[in-house]
Amino acid sequence: MQKYHVKTVRVNGIPNRVIADPEEKLAKIIRNQLKLTGTKIGCDCGQCGVCNVIVDGKVVRSCIVPWKSVAEDAEILTIEGIGTPTKLHALQWAFIVHGGLQCGFCTPGFIMASKALLDENPSPTREDVRDWLQKHWTACRCTGYKQIVDSVMDAAAVLRGEKEMEDLAKMLKPGDSVWGSRYPRPNAVYKVTGTWDFGDDAATKLPEEVLFAVPVCPETHHAKVKKIDIAAAEKMPGVAKIVTAGDILANKGTNRIRGQVGSPTATTDGWERRMIVEEGDKIRQWGECVAIVCAATEKQAREAAAAVKVELEELPVLLHVKDAMKPDAPKVYDEIEEIDGIRNCFNKRPLIKGNDPKAAIDKAAHILEEEFYSSRQPHLTLETDCGFGYYDEEGRLTVQTKSICVYRHLLMISRGLGLAPSKLRVIQNNMGASFGYKVAPTNEHLIAACVLATGRPVYMRLNMKEHIVRTPKRSPFLMKIRIGANENGKIVGAEHTWYVDHGPYSESSQDLTNKGGQFFLAPYHVDDLRGCGYTFFTNHRWCGAFRAYGAPQTYWGCETAIDMLAEKCGMDPLDFREKNLIRPGDTFPSGQKSEVYPLQAMITRIRPYYNIAKKRAAALSTAEVKRGVGIAIGIYNSNDDGPDDATSNIELTRDGVILYNTWEDHGQGADIGCVGTAHEALKPIGIRPEQIKLVLSDTAKAPNSGAAAASRCQVMVGMAIVESCRKLLDAMRRDDGTYRTYDEMIAEGIPTFYEGYWKATLRNNEGEVQHCTDMDGATGQGYPFANHMFGIFLAEVAVETKTGKTTVEKFTLCGDVGKINNFLVVDGQQMGGIAQGIGLAIKEDFVDVKTHNNLLACGLPYIKDIPDDIQLIHMETPREFGPFGAAGTGEMPLSAPHAAVGNAIYNAVGARVKDLPITPEKILAAMKK
Ligand code: FES
Ligand code: FES
Numbered sequence: 001m002q003k004y005h006v007k008t009v010r011v012n013g014i015p016n017r018v019i020a021d022p023e024e025k026l027a028k029i030i031r032n033q034l035k036l037t038g039t040k041i042g043c044d045c046g047q048c049g050v051c052n053v054i055v056d057g058k059v060v061r062s063c064i065v066p067w068k069s070v071a072e073d074a075e076i077l078t079i080e081g082i083g084t085p086t087k088l089h090a091l092q093w094a095f096i097v098h099g100g101l102q103c104g105f106c107t108p109g110f111i112m113a114s115k116a117l118l119d120e121n122p123s124p125t126r127e128d129v130r131d132w133l134q135k136h137w138t139a140c141r142c143t144g145y146k147q148i149v150d151s152v153m154d155a156a157a158v159l160r161g162e163k164e165m166e167d168l169a170k171m172l173k174p175g176d177s178v179w180g181s182r183y184p185r186p187n188a189v190y191k192v193t194g195t196w197d198f199g200d201d202a203a204t205k206l207p208e209e210v211l212f213a214v215p216v217c218p219e220t221h222h223a224k225v226k227k228i229d230i231a232a233a234e235k236m237p238g239v240a241k242i243v244t245a246g247d248i249l250a251n252k253g254t255n256r257i258r259g260q261v262g263s264p265t266a267t268t269d270g271w272e273r274r275m276i277v278e279e280g281d282k283i284r285q286w287g288e289c290v291a292i293v294c295a296a297t298e299k300q301a302r303e304a305a306a307a308v309k310v311e312l313e314e315l316p317v318l319l320h321v322k323d324a325m326k327p328d329a330p331k332v333y334d335e336i337e338e339i340d341g342i343r344n345c346f347n348k349r350p351l352i353k354g355n356d357p358k359a360a361i362d363k364a365a366h367i368l369e370e371e372f373y374s375s376r377q378p379h380l381t382l383e384t385d386c387g388f389g390y391y392d393e394e395g396r397l398t399v400q401t402k403s404i405c406v407y408r409h410l411l412m413i414s415r416g417l418g419l420a421p422s423k424l425r426v427i428q429n430n431m432g433a434s435f436g437y438k439v440a441p442t443n444e445h446l447i448a449a450c451v452l453a454t455g456r457p458v459y460m461r462l463n464m465k466e467h468i469v470r471t472p473k474r475s476p477f478l479m480k481i482r483i484g485a486n487e488n489g490k491i492v493g494a495e496h497t498w499y500v501d502h503g504p505y506s507e508s509s510q511d512l513t514n515k516g517g518q519f520f521l522a523p524y525h526v527d528d529l530r531g532c533g534y535t536f537f538t539n540h541r542w543c544g545a546f547r548a549y550g551a552p553q554t555y556w557g558c559e560t561a562i563d564m565l566a567e568k569c570g571m572d573p574l575d576f577r578e579k580n581l582i583r584p585g586d587t588f589p590s591g592q593k594s595e596v597y598p599l600q601a602m603i604t605r606i607r608p609y610y611n612i613a614k615k616r617a618a619a620l621s622t623a624e625v626k627r628g629v630g631i632a633i634g635i636y637n638s639n640d641d642g643p644d645d646a647t648s649n650i651e652l653t654r655d656g657v658i659l660y661n662t663w664e665d666h667g668q669g670a671d672i673g674c675v676g677t678a679h680e681a682l683k684p685i686g687i688r689p690e691q692i693k694l695v696l697s698d699t700a701k702a703p704n705s706g707a708a709a710a711s712r713c714q715v716m717v718g719m720a721i722v723e724s725c726r727k728l729l730d731a732m733r734r735d736d737g738t739y740r741t742y743d744e745m746i747a748e749g750i751p752t753f754y755e756g757y758w759k760a761t762l763r764n765n766e767g768e769v770q771h772c773t774d775m776d777g778a779t780g781q782g783y784p785f786a787n788h789m790f791g792i793f794l795a796e797v798a799v800e801t802k803t804g805k806t807t808v809e810k811f812t813l814c815g816d817v818g819k820i821n822n823f824l825v826v827d828g829q830q831m832g833g834i835a836q837g838i839g840l841a842i843k844e845d846f847v848d849v850k851t852h853n854n855l856l857a858c859g860l861p862y863i864k865d866i867p868d869d870i871q872l873i874h875m876e877t878p879r880e881f882g883p884f885g886a887a888g889t890g891e892m893p894l895s896a897p898h899a900a901v902g903n904a905i906y907n908a909v910g911a912r913v914k915d916l917p918i919t920p921e922k923i924l925a926a927m928k929k
Helices: 026-033 090-097 107-120 126-135 146-159 188-192 199-205 245-250 298-307 358-363 406-417 444-454 464-470 509-518 551-568 573-580 599-620 670-681 713-732 742-747 823-842 897-909 920-928
Strands: 005-011 014-020 052-055 058-061 075-077 211-216 223-229 239-243 291-295 309-314 345-353 366-373 386-391 397-401 424-428 458-461 477-485 491-501 529-536 625-637 645-652 657-661 692-696 753-759 761-763 769-771 788-800 806-816 870-875
Touching (some): 014 026, 052 107, 090 107, 090 146, 107 146, 126 146, 146 823, 199 386, 211 298, 239 298, 239 444, 291 444, 358 491, 366 551, 406 424, 406 444, 491 509, 491 551, 551 573, 551 625, 573 599, 573 625, 599 870, 645 713, 657 713, 670 692, 670 823, 806 823, 823 870
Parallel strands (some): 211 458, 397 424, 806 870
Antiparallel strands (some): 052 058, 345 529, 386 458, 625 788, 761 769
């Protein structure tokens, strides 16, 4: 007999009698029973603070507070009790105007923790704020934390009566531009008030017939599935259906997913990914699904999933690319041919630029020859993978997930499910970040299979452990680099071989492997280059997109190598870089000229900061704590590799305009991206930002704008928006230059709907305008990118000589992302990228599924891991083929910050660590050497 505890508690000031399981956690009671979904659940084990509420004046992580320990008459304050969209609390206002949020999943938790702090200490210092948020394990993966501290400090000033809250509605005066401003993103007001429904919140509003789906994933890296026995599980309470591969095959689906391998040089056709593993087939990575239990409740589904019996024959496991390439290694796929006789290698991407540099390097005054390894960085979004499906009003099987490429996902899964694309619909839910992992279908096919098999709405949500071990990761690169420099410190040639561990799926591996050639020494003038990238199957976690996709790997090798070569040449690392910079007329490794050459100006701009940093490090170093300064340069693209296009439509209405496109929002700010661009383009008709309505990321309502990846949306979708606005303005313009109203357009029978289209465009090396091209498969030469982003990263670190513990004390980024649409967004993206770069450098990893299965163990950076002193310097060189001169933003800041940290550690203590992450143990070992 289940006994319940009944208590009266005051929730946001209102008495509630609540009857609940004494062991149930307060977070679940608040969300499921009190229906207050502003309180989120992320880690569900006290590591992230997204569930923070205030109980009797104290901030608590409600996911670890059992109902039995909540006192009778307790006062519980949730985000809903603090303020509303029309009556904001000072903290909510401050988080909006300082850009203290991006995806917003953590925001209610931060606001609750900060409220408790300000109630206790109305005049905190910045360090007090940081100490408090650290003490309460309140984490953010997006922002980089500095803007959060800015927000709390400003809210405190308002609450003390020293400052007024500016009226958000009046921030923009008539005639002002949204473009180039700090105008807040439209959804911020909902995020700070807990009223922005993420997937798990929207799921609480689904029809009551909804089933909860739990995948059955045997705990093995590699095994043959001999038998799947669902008989006992099927009979368990609440179970509606256990879905297997047989259900998909019965619908005439192929049960496969096709990624974007699409390469003439690959030996796989890209169809090797199974939706659900069948009896007799193999599991090739941890977390592969063999069945899905659909039951009335999550508890029932989980219990039944545990009762599914799977008989396995364990097979040898390959968890490192070095093992995968051994001649006697087992094969991950017997049927897929090897490249060049190299075991498990399925693709090869050569790079041939200029003359063979071998002889020049052999004869060079200084030669650097080294091997580097980059880690399998985990994405660590605080919202776990979730989504639901149902049949819509037109009978289309509809899935709503965290997809950041709704059209691509639709096409990747339709054939596998046995559905015509027109019978599928994909919609993006509001999401608590992705950082690229959702370029991959992770649950779309599974949810759709469950809806197909049951005919009922289905919800699926992974817990944090499942989320971490079952979603894709950053692909590790093993890099062998050889660079020669002459007696004057000029690079004379370079060679690079990179081995890409891609787990058991080829999906998305082609572009990734290309990056090892495209960005190797990209910031430098090198006429003669030879390289080759090899891509491998292993049994480790399959690798997908992760912010800056291929660049952090490549720059980890080349920017560390450049520092080492500078030392061999007896030169300062910044001087060496400046001497070798790519300059007007020089070409990238792809042979393509850059659209702009801002690096010299950026070096000039950052040099004073560098000089001061060096002096500071020298002055503050002691025998116990040594300080060091490191530099790295990163360049990244702003469109998909090769030909790329996007569509965005516009409709004039009586109230303003509606934009239709699929600029998916990870939290990076698609809404303000669209509004800022359209507002600028529509300036002649004086439209206000709130008159621009958005219909985004629904394949039934919006045209295909491509993926929210490759930092492409501001450029590609932005140009399509501009194009659609241009057509609309042309239609509205009268002969005298004035503009018709909506009513006049209707009266005159002039269409009010216009399509905008853009194809990635550049000037070729001869100065002619053309579209991007695929790279030549034999040489890696071509015109893959229309726009690039540039960054110079300056890290200042302190290293404890006894323990090897490293603290990044200050970080400066001089970036050029073209003209800036919105400074709050760009600053947020750059700060957040730096924070992820620091994590990548010294903390984050995903090696062992049995330990790296929670946020803490994976090395999620908390506020005290990230310096409060982060400085951004914006250079805004206009881009000819970007909207109003813009390039992209999101990925440059994570291209090379970790290499700057590594170089700073070497500068501090002389420890050169060549494999990520740079842990204290590795530092101590390198110091001993
Ligand atoms: Fe409660 Fe993470 S601390 S969900
Ligand atoms: Fe903090 Fe996304 S804004 S986790």
